[in-house]
Structure formats: C-alpha cells, structure tokens
Amino acid sequence: MCGIIGYIGNRPAKDILLAGLKLLEYRGYDSSGIGVILPKKEKICIKKSPGKISALEKILKNCLLTGGTGIAHTRWATHGAPTHANAHPHLDCSKRIALVHNGIIENYEQLKKQLIKEGHVFESQTDTEVIVHLIEKFYKNISIEEAVCRALKLLNGSFALAVISSCEPNKLIGARSGSPLIIGVGEGENFIASDVPAVLGSTKNIIFMEEGEVAVLSRDSFKVIDL
Numbered sequence: 037m038c039g040i041i042g043y044i045g046n047r048p049a050k051d052i053l054l055a056g057l058k059l060l061e062y063r064g065y066d067s068s069g070i071g072v073i074l075p076k077k078e079k080i081c082i083k084k085s086p087g088k089i090s091a092l093e094k095i096l097k098n099c100l101l102t103g104g105t106g107i108a109h110t111r112w113a114t115h116g117a118p119t120h121a122n123a124h125p126h127l128d129c130s131k132r133i134a135l136v137h138n139g140i141i142e143n144y145e146q147l148k149k150q151l152i153k154e155g156h157v158f159e160s161q162t163d164t165e166v167i168v169h170l171i172e173k174f175y176k177n178i179s180i181e182e183a184v185c186r187a188l189k190l191l192n193g194s195f196a197l198a199v200i201s202s203c204e205p206n207k208l209i210g211a212r213s214g215s216p217l218i219i220g221v222g223e224g225e226n227f228i229a230s231d232v233p234a235v236l237g238s239t240k241n242i243i244f245m246e247e248g249e250v251a252v253l254s255r256d257s258f259k260v261i262d263l
C-alpha cells in the first residue's frame with residue numbers, strides 16, 4: 037500500500053501535499069516525491085527522494101515552489117528498486133506531463149517495447165512510466181483528460197493515478213481502477229487522494245470515486261467521467 041494526493045487551489049500546493057503525504061504515511065512506503073506546476077513558466081518542478089518523507093521535506097525546505105497545482109506520492113515499489121529514478125512523479129519525454137500511480141500495470145513490458153520503438157525515452161524501471169508516455173503519445177490537439185482516457189484504455193492491471201500538464205495548469209486529473217481514490221471538494225480548492233485522512237484537515241466534503249471513473253478538477257469545479 038502507498039498513497040497519492042493531488043491539489044488544485046490558491047494556496048501553495050507544496051505545503052498541502054507534504055502535509056497530506058504525512059497523513060498517508062500509515063499506508064507504508066519506501067520513497068516519496070512531489071510535482072508542482074510553476075506559475076507562468078509552463079514547467080513542472082519535480083522533487084523526490086528514496087527513504088522517509090522527512091528526506092523529501094528537507095529537499096523542499098529550500099525550494100520556492102509557489103504553484104497551486106500539484107501531485108504527490110508515497111511509493112511501495114513493485115517494479116524497480118526504491119531509487120531516486122524510480123520514485124514518482126514520472127515525466128513524459130517533453131516534461132510537460134507528470135503522473136503518480138498506485139497499483140501494477142501488468143502489460144507494461146509490451147507497451148514499453150512499443151513506445152521505445154516509437155522513440156520514447158524511459159528514465160526508470162517502473163511499470164508506471166509507460167502510462168505517462170502513452171498519455172504523451174495521444175496528447176496532440178486534444179485535452180489532457182481525453183489523452184488520459186485513451187491511454188488508460190490500453191492498460192491491464194490496477195491503478196489509482198493523478199496527472200498534471202503544464203500546458204493546462206488549471207486542471208488536475210484523477211482516475212481509478214482497482215485501487216482507491218477519493219475527491220475532496222473544498223471552497224476555491226479541490227483535492228484527490230488515496231484515502232480520506234489526507235484531506236480531512238481542509239474539507240469534510242468527500243466523494244468516493246467508482247471503478248473506471250476519471251475526475252477532472254479545477255479550483256472551483258469538478259466533473260467525473262466514465263472511462
């Protein structure tokens with residue numbers, strides 16, 4: 037078990053994500069990481085570390101990350117050792133899309149082979165990384181949620197995931213199939229998380245996502261679509 041949290045709102049995502057990760061600590065983990073969209077720069081800043089969340093906290097202490105859209109993860113490694121490179125979030129080749137994932141992608145080897153043939157360059161040994169490259173492959177003249185839906189249709193296995201794109205900084209995408217994910221509805225801010233405690237400090241308005249659902253969150257609205 038391990039955890040995901042995503043935030044979109046007007047407060048600095050970094051602080052909320054870090055606090056959320058600590059509240060998900062009970063689920064067990066071997067590494068952690070966060071990704072935040074840098075305002076006005078169209079860039080995602082990723083920080084991650086093997087080991088305890090305190091190691092990530094130390095790295096983040098001197099980081100001026102003011103963005104209000106971000107995702108974070110505690111990892112329990114299933115594919116690839118608990119190293120810096122294998123910690124989430126993972127990025128696509130263009131570094132526009134970042135993704136965190138809980139679960140196992142059973143057909144990742146076959147997908148990875150095909151993506152490498154098509155020119156994608158992988159930086160980790162995880163099963164997860166295929167998802168972000170698949171999204172990249174489809175992310176041409178369509179929205180990030182549409183690209184996510186197309187990618188997810190090709191996966192066998194289990195997932196709860198959170199995705200952000202620096203091209204659409206006012207969106208946070210969540211999806212689940214076989215692993216839990218909830219939406220926390222706040223005022224002028226919204227959350228996704230693996231479990232309720234991660235967001236309870238900010239909102240008591242919780243929606244439990246169903247199997248095969250994809251959520252598209254902005255600061256003051258959300259919609260849920262069926263895969």
Ligand code: GLU
Pocket residue numbers: 037038039110111112113114115116122137138139140141162163164
């Ligand atoms: N299978 C993925 C990995 O090994 C996700 C593990 C998890 O659920 O934390 O990175």
